[in-house]
Amino acid sequence: xxxxxxxxxxxxxxxxxxxxxxxxxxxxxxxxxxxxxxxxxxxxxxxxxxxxxxxxxxxxxxxxxxxxxxxxxxxxxxxxxxxxxxxxxxxxxxxxxxxxxxxxxxxxxxxxxxxxxxxxxxxxxxxxxxxxxxxxxxxxxxxxxxxxxxxxxxxxxxxxxxxxxxxxxxxxxxxxxxxxxxxxxxxxxxxxxxxxxxxxxxxxxxxxxxxxxxxxxxxxxxxxxxxxxxxxxxxxxxxxxxxxxxxxxxxxxxxxxxxxxxxxxxxxxxxxxxxxxxxxxxxxxxxxxxxxxxxxxxxxxxxxxxxxxxxxxxxxxxxxxxxxxxxxxxxxxxxxxxxxxxxxxxxxxxxxxxxxxxxxxxxxxxxxxxxxxxxxxxxxxxxxxxxxxxxxxxxxxxxxxxxxxxxxxxxxxxxxxxxxxxxxxxxxxxxx
Ligand code: KIV
Ligand code: ZN
Numbered sequence: 001x002x003x004x005x006x007x008x009x010x011x012x013x014x015x016x017x018x019x020x021x022x023x024x025x026x027x028x029x030x031x032x033x034x035x036x037x038x039x040x041x042x043x044x045x046x047x048x049x050x051x052x053x054x055x056x057x058x059x060x061x062x063x064x065x066x067x068x069x070x071x072x073x074x075x076x077x078x079x080x081x082x083x084x085x086x087x088x089x090x091x092x093x094x095x096x097x098x099x100x101x102x103x104x105x106x107x108x109x110x111x112x113x114x115x116x117x118x119x120x121x122x123x124x125x126x127x128x129x130x131x132x133x134x135x136x137x138x139x140x141x142x143x144x145x146x147x148x149x150x151x152x153x154x155x156x157x158x159x160x161x162x163x164x165x166x167x168x169x170x171x172x173x174x175x176x177x178x179x180x181x182x183x184x185x186x187x188x189x190x191x192x193x194x195x196x197x198x199x200x201x202x203x204x205x206x207x208x209x210x211x212x213x214x215x216x217x218x219x220x221x222x223x224x225x226x227x228x229x230x231x232x233x234x235x236x237x238x239x240x241x242x243x244x245x246x247x248x249x250x251x252x253x254x255x256x257x258x259x260x261x262x263x264x265x266x267x268x269x270x271x272x273x274x275x276x277x278x279x280x281x282x283x284x285x286x287x288x289x290x291x292x293x294x295x296x297x298x299x300x301x302x303x304x305x306x307x308x309x310x311x312x313x314x315x316x317x318x319x320x321x322x323x324x325x326x327x328x329x330x331x332x333x334x335x336x337x338x339x340x341x342x343x344x345x346x347x348x349x350x351x352x353x354x355x356x357x358x359x360x361x362x363x364x365x366x367x368x369x370x371x372x373x374x375x376x377x378x379x380x381x382x383x384x385x386x387x388x389x390x391x392x393x394x395x396x397x398x399x400x401x402x403x404x405x406x407x408x409x410x411x412x413x414x415x416x417x418x419x420x421x422x423x424x425x426x427x428x429x430x431x432x
Contacts, residue, residue: 001347002289002349003289003349003350003358003361004286004287004288004289004349004350004357005288005289005349005350005351006288006289006290007021007288007289020256021256022252022255022256022285022288022290023290024290025282025285025290025291025292025293025294026255026259026260026261026262027062027063027235027237027260027261027262028061028062028063028261028262028264028278028282028292028293028294029061029063029064029065029095029237029261029262029263029264030056030061030063030064030065030263030264030265030266030278031065031239031263031264031265031270031275032052032056032265032266032269032306033049033052033053033056033064033065033066033067033078034065034066034067034068034095034097035065035263035265035270035271035275036265036266036269036270036275036310037049037067038068038271039269039270039271039272039274040269040310040311040312042311043074044309044310045074046074046077046078046081048308048309049066049067049078049309050078050081050082050087051305051308051309052305052306052309053066053082053087054087055302055305055306057089057092058295059294059295059296059302060293060294060295061092061294062091062092062093063092063093063095063119063261064092064093064094064095065094065095065096065097065121065263066078066079066082066094066095066096067079067096067097068096068097068098069096069098069107069108069110069111069112070098070099070103070104070105070107070108070111075111076107076110076111079094079096079111079112080111082094083112083113083114083115084114088115088116090116093117093118093119093166094112094115094117094118094119095118095119095120095121095168096108096111096112096118096119096120096121097121097122097123098120098121098122098123098149099122099123099124100122100123100124100145100146100148100149101149102148102149102152105120105122105149105152105153105156106156108120109156109157109160112163113160114162114163115163116163116164117163117164117165117166118163118164118165118166119165119166119167119168119202120153120157120165120166120167120168121167121168121169121170121202121204122146122149122150122153122167122168122169122170123169123170123171123172123206124142124145124146124149124171124172125171125172125173125208126142126171126172126173126174126177126181126182126185127172127173127174127176127177128176128177128178129176130172130173139181139184142185143184143185143188146169146171146185146188146189147188147189147192150167150169150188150189150192150193151192153167153193154167154192154193164199165199166199166200166201166202167193167195167201167202168201168202168203168204168237169186169189169190169201169202169203169204170203170204170205170206170239171185171186171205171206172206172208173206173208173209174205174206174207174208174220175205175206175207175208175209175210175211175212175217175220176209176211179220179223179224179227182205182224183223183224183227183228186203186224186228187228187229187230189201190203190228190229190230190234191229194230195230195233195234196233197232197233199233200233200234200235201230201233201234201235202234202235202237202261203224203228203234203235203236203237204237204238204239204261204263205220205221205224205236205237205238205239205254205259206238206239206240206241207238207239207240207241207247207250208239208241209241209243209272210240210241210242210243210244210246210247210250210273211243211244212244213244213246214246214249214250214252214253214254215253217238217240217250217253217254218250218253218254218256218257219257221236221238221254221257221258221259222257222258224236224258225257225258225259226258235260235261236258236259236260236261237259237260237261237262237263238250238251238254238255238259238261238262238263239262239263239264239275239276240254240262240264240275240276241270241271241272241273241274241275241276242268242270242272242273242274242275242276242277243272243273245273247264247268247274247275247276247277248276248277248280248281248284250276251264251276251281252281252284262276262278262281263275263276264276264277264278264281265277265278266278266279266302266306267279267303267306267314267318267321268280269306269310269312277319278294279296279299279302279319279320279321280319280320282294282296283296283319283320283357283362286357286361287356287357296320296362297361297362297363298362298363299320299321299362299363299364300321300362300363300364301363303321320357320362321362323368324368326355326359326364326368326369327368327369327370327371328354328369328370328371328380329371329372329373329375329376329380329415330375330376330377331375331376331377331378331379331380332377332379333353333354334370334376334377334379334380334383335377335379335380336353336354337352337353337354337355337369337370337383338370338379338380338382338383339353340352340353340355355369370383370384370387371415372384372405372409372415372416372418372421373409373414373415373416374406374409374410374413377402378398378399378401378402379398381398381401381402381405381421382398382402384418384421385418385421385422385425387418388418388419388422389418389422391422391425401425401428401429404424404428405421405424408424
């Protein structure tokens with residue numbers, strides 16, 4: 001039976017309202033080991049990267065960007081270890097990033113020798129300020145750079161037919177690039193690669209810096225979707241960063257606008273304010289009745305590995321994982337949750353007030369849902385006594401006893417645990 005209510009598309013005949021919904025998960029690419037890693041004060045060691053890679057495989061990622069092998073010895077070594085020690089399952093494709101420079105492309109291919117399947121991801125910046133200030137190249141020269149890189153990649157791939165190669169191109173800083181120019185450079189690269197539906201090329205549109213509202217990004221993605229050559233042989237990918245705090249919305253609107261694939265990191269690690277958070281995106285789908293194809297049913301274990309490898313904490317209010325996201329302190333919320341649980345039947349659609357999802361679906365217990373502090377009312381106290389000690393208080397006693405608990409909390413200013421409430425109850429009314 002369906003546990004979560006699927007989103008109902010709005011079907012207003014006058015068409016003045018959008019009626020887009022996401023009906024299937026995108027292809028996910030984790031760039032935790034590349035974009036996530038390059039943003040860490042202390043990049044991951046090879047062993048940490050290996051631990052993280054295994055986690056990504058266990059979660060269900062089929063495309064994983066494993067690093068920037070031409071950038072450092074550690075990055076190169078890590079890719080070699082993955083291949084030589086046979087850590088890559090047959091249904092997983094690793095991806096390696098390179099700049100559009102001849103020596104770096106050669107080194108990237110060297111690192112990927114012997115891989116069963118691999119995506120070579122090449123990028124160059126295309127926005128006017130980068131062309132003018134950083135590279136001193138005009139539009140034609142910028143296209144020539146990308147085409148030369150694409151040509152070399154094609155040649156090197158043809159020399160190593162033992163690997164099933166795919167190719168990815170990112171016009172870096174896409175969101176600040178003139179759309180016709182972004183189209184022209186992507187189409188020029190595609191013309192070199194000549195992708196087919198069986199070996200799709202990836203055109204990845206990065207919001208390298210998030211500069212506009214999510215609907216603008218979605219409009220840009222839709223324009224590319226409509227104007228790209230070889231569209232049937234292209235996986236149209238997005239790579240939102242989170243500078244304006246809107247990357248989740250940007251990725252969701254981009255999918256509605258034609259994107260097939262999303263690149264991001266677990267819990268939103270990545271440069272500056274991070275890459276888009278793949279956990280939130282996946283669980284947003286899940287709670288709309290669409291299985292994301294990624295397994296976050298033991299989310300605390302995932303978080304432990306990520307925290308260990310990145311040495312970054314996760315905010316207590318982070319969607320789906322934060323320590324407090326399934327917790328209610330306020331009395332009215334506690335009361336509504338209590339009533340929701342009391343009336344719920346196992347086959348029902350999930351509809352517990354104030355709980356957008358069942359904590360058990362991410363491996364969390366109900367323990368933390370109701371916690372009692374000076375903001376809480378009688379409902380939470382009664383809920384904890386009944387849940388943990390099987391004591392059902394009549395209404396009048398709930399009111400009376402909550403005043404006892406309230407006095408304690410007012411004097412200490414502290415939260416009280418279920419065990420402390422039970423002790424107080426026994427002290428007040430004698431042993432049960
Ligand atoms: O944000 C970005 O533009 C990137 C590219 C290298 C894809 O990470
Ligand atoms: Zn990035």
